[in-house]
Amino acid sequence: MKNRQKKKPAAGKPQARAAAKKPMRWTAFFVKLAVIFAAVVLVVIYTDHKGYFVADPSNNHIDRKWKSFYTFTKTRNADVILLGNSHVVTGVEPYILSDALGCSCFILAQSGVNIKDCWFQLSEALEHTEPKLVIIETFSIDGNEAFEENIVPLTQSFEAHKDVARKLLAMPAMFRADSWVQAWSPTIRNHSFLLTDTARIRFNRKNPARPQPYKLDLGRFARFTSGLTDSTIALYDSLGAPSKGAAFHVSEYAEKYLKKVMSLCEERNIPVLFLTVPMYYKHVDRYDAWQATMGEALQKYPNAAWLDLQQPYDTLLFTKEAFENTYESNQHLSNLGMTYVAYKLAAYVHENYELPDRSKEAAWIADFKSTDHFVFNQNVAAGTKDWVAIVRDLALGALHIRELLVKEVEGANQLIIKIDNNPSLLSSIQVVLELEHQNQRITAPIEMFPFKEVFPPSHKVYTANLRKDVKVLGVVSLK
Numbered sequence: 001m002k003n004r005q006k007k008k009p010a011a012g013k014p015q016a017r018a019a020a021k022k023p024m025r026w027t028a029f030f031v032k033l034a035v036i037f038a039a040v041v042l043v044v045i046y047t048d049h050k051g052y053f054v055a056d057p058s059n060n061h062i063d064r065k066w067k068s069f070y071t072f073t074k075t076r077n078a079d080v081i082l083l084g085n086s087h088v089v090t091g092v093e094p095y096i097l098s099d100a101l102g103c104s105c106f107i108l109a110q111s112g113v114n115i116k117d118c119w120f121q122l123s124e125a126l127e128h129t130e131p132k133l134v135i136i137e138t139f140s141i142d143g144n145e146a147f148e149e150n151i152v153p154l155t156q157s158f159e160a161h162k163d164v165a166r167k168l169l170a171m172p173a174m175f176r177a178d179s180w181v182q183a184w185s186p187t188i189r190n191h192s193f194l195l196t197d198t199a200r201i202r203f204n205r206k207n208p209a210r211p212q213p214y215k216l217d218l219g220r221f222a223r224f225t226s227g228l229t230d231s232t233i234a235l236y237d238s239l240g241a242p243s244k245g246a247a248f249h250v251s252e253y254a255e256k257y258l259k260k261v262m263s264l265c266e267e268r269n270i271p272v273l274f275l276t277v278p279m280y281y282k283h284v285d286r287y288d289a290w291q292a293t294m295g296e297a298l299q300k301y302p303n304a305a306w307l308d309l310q311q312p313y314d315t316l317l318f319t320k321e322a323f324e325n326t327y328e329s330n331q332h333l334s335n336l337g338m339t340y341v342a343y344k345l346a347a348y349v350h351e352n353y354e355l356p357d358r359s360k361e362a363a364w365i366a367d368f369k370s371t372d373h374f375v376f377n378q379n380v381a382a383g384t385k386d387w388v389a390i391v392r393d394l395a396l397g398a399l400h401i402r403e404l405l406v407k408e409v410e411g412a413n414q415l416i417i418k419i420d421n422n423p424s425l426l427s428s429i430q431v432v433l434e435l436e437h438q439n440q441r442i443t444a445p446i447e448m449f450p451f452k453e454v455f456p457p458s459h460k461v462y463t464a465n466l467r468k469d470v471k472v473l474g475v476v477s478l479k
Contacts (some may be wrong), residue, residue, distance in 0.1 A: 044187045051209045053190040053201065061089075061221045062110055066160040068217035069106055070128065076363060078129040079103035079355055082219070082275075083118040083261070084137030086111035090324075090332040091137065091277035093342040094218035099368055099377040100346035100456050102359035103132075107219030112153035115140050115257040120170050122264055124161050132355050134265050135345075138276045138294055138306075141254050158183050216367050224334040227321035228280060235327045236282040243283055243329045245290030250297040262301050271353060272304040277341055279331040280323045281313050307348050309341060317344075317452075336453060339373075343455050350457035375416070377456045379403055387416075391475050398422060399478050402459055406472050412465040415472065417448060420459045429462055430479040436471040443476050 047053055072078065080103065082088050088109045098105045108121045118140055125131070154174055161167055175183050182189040193201050265272050276294075284290065291311055298306055309318075322337030333341065349355065358364035359378050368374050369381045380387050380403065391404035402418040417431060428449045435442050448462035455461075466472065 044185055047187045051186070051204055053187040053193055054204060054209070055186070055190060055200070060156070061217075061219070062156045063160045065106070065108070065217045065219040066162075068215065069108065069125070070162065071214050072104070072106075072216065073128040076104065077356075078106045078125070078131055079358075080105040080133045080135065080349070081122070081125055081129075081131045082107045082109060082135045082137070083121055084109045084140040084275075085113050085117075086330075086332060087139040087277045088135075088137035088275070089219065089221045090223055091338060091341055092275075092345060093222070093335075093338040094220050095368070095371040096339055096342035096373045096377075097346050098218065099371055099373045100343060101349060101355055102357050102364075102378065103355050104358065104364065104367070105218060109137070109140075109219065110153050110157040111221075113140065113157065114142055115254050115261065116173065117154060117157055119257045119260045119264070120157065120161075120174060122261055123170070124163055124166060126264065126268060127163060127166070130268070131270055133273060133349065133353050134261075134270050135273045135275050136261065138274050138298075138308075141250060141258055141294065141297060142248070155179075155183050155189060159186070220338075222335045222338060224324045224332065226325065227319075227334050227336070228323050228325050229320075232325050232327055233282075233320060236280075239327075241283055241285035242327050243279065243285065243331070245284050245286035245288065248290045248293050250293060255297060258297065259300075262304070272301065273349070273353075274298055274304060274306040275345065276306070276308040276310050277333065278309045278313065278318055278337075280320070281315070281318070283323075283331050284310070287311055305352065307345065309344060314340075314344075339453050343453075343457075347455070347457040373454065375405065376418070376451070376454045376461050380405060390472050394475060396475070396478050398424060401475060401478075404472070404475055408468070409465070412468050413470065413472065415446070415448065415464050415466060417462050417475075418456075418459050419462070419478075425460055431462075431464075432476040432479065434473040434476055435466075436473055437469065441473070445479070 069078065080097070080101070082092060082094070082105065086109075088107060089111055092107065094105050094107050106125075108125055110117055110121070115136075118136060122134065158167060158171075158174060171180055171183065262272060287310060291308065295306075298304065317340045318337065322334055322340060324332040324334060326332075365378075365381045368378075369384050374381075375384065375387050379392070380389050386407045387405045388407070389403050389405055391401055394401040394404075399422055400420040402420065403416075405416045405418075407414045407416075417429075419425060419429070428447055430445045431448055432443055432445050435444055446464050446466070448464040450460060450462050
């Protein structure tokens with residue numbers, strides 16, 4: 001029997017080839033990479049379109065007001081635009097300002113931003129409307145540098161705008177390069193929801209965003225329903241002021257974007273008013289230093305005025321009830337404080353600027369007649385709920401009555417009388433009324449007092465309550 005010898009594997013057999021390295025096929029590698037990248041992009045586009053990674057939109061006042069602004073300006077003009085940060089968003093009641101001035105006033109501002117965002121907001125707004133006045137709240141003109149660490153406020157503002165070309169041009173100024181994709185995509189921005197908030201993703205999938213009916217939104221963001229407490233005020237006395245005016249400065253960056261804003265307004269021949277919304281009088285140490293620094297920056301624009309409500313300080317109005325209950329360095333106004341600022345601002349604007357009077361326009365009346373302070377500032381219109389006009393346009397000696405109104409309230413009739421401004425008007429007035437009671441006509445004097453929180457620029461408003469079984473027929477005289 002012959003010995004069998006094992007054959008050696010021939011060269012080129014699979015065993016030999018396994019030891020050899022295959023050459024890299026770069027074309028196939030890049031094709032695979034491109035396919036993976038395209039798949040990721042398509043997924044992001046799809047989830048962005050569906051809104052799966054959108055944060056809770058219920059309190060997104062930025063998106064609401066811009067949608068309202070776009071719809072409003074298709075057929076009407078925004079007469080006054082207010083810019084700034086949270087100090088104006090929670091500092092001015094825009095519906096009261098509009099009611100008092102008889103025109104349309106929009107707050108196009110965003111919390112947590114600076115003057116760069118004012119430039120961005122105004123650039124967009126001027127493509128859609130022709131304001132007759134721009135108001136800039138001064139706390140947005142500060143020492144912040146070009147890019148904030150917290151980009152959330154800027155991305156909310158950026159996302160609310162619909163002009164893609166303008167957003168592309170502004171993007172390098174608004175964000176660092178590594179934040180550009182985040183600015184455009186809520187999926188990229190909120191991808192952490194996959195680990196931290198899957199409930200939000202499930203909710204968004206089950207509740208797709210639907211177009212909401214149009215509702216006028218002027219940018220109001222009232223947050224604080226009550227004022228400073230005694231315990232918070234005690235901190236001022238024990239620890240001193242939390243905000244240091246001597247530390248305030250205006251950076252070159254802030255001056256650069258302030259100049260851009262002012263140049264835009266100058267090109268369109270739009271007057272500018274700077275506004276400082278107040279904080280509690282104990283809140284700022286050395287406000288005189290803050291005021292001097294700001295004044296130096298603003299004096300470069302001599303055609304613009306400055307209404308500073310921090311100093312001189314109105315101690316009768318801006319009491320503890322007017323402010324957010326906080327000892328933090330940044331303080332805002334309560335809802336009551338927003339009302340006071342709106343009326344003070346309205347009085348200043350009424351005295352110093354020419355604005356359109358839209359109070360007789362049907363579209364403007366329809367927009368504002370249901371707002372809380374319309375009845376105090378304008379004539380009651382058809383369809384105004386509850387109020388009935390008893391007297392209109394009545395001259396009594398040197399005084400002129402715009403309206404005497406009656407509304408049924410719980411257990412009584414509330415009276416409101418509006419009288420044109422006159423030096424002879426006092427803190428209270430006696431109105432002799434013609435009344436009907438138990439089928440008998442009588443005349444009787446009624447003492448009427450002003451609302452503390454209502455002071456229109458061109459007239460005074462007084463109120464009183466009458467018994468519910470007394471009918472008001474007219475006015476006999478004023479004393």
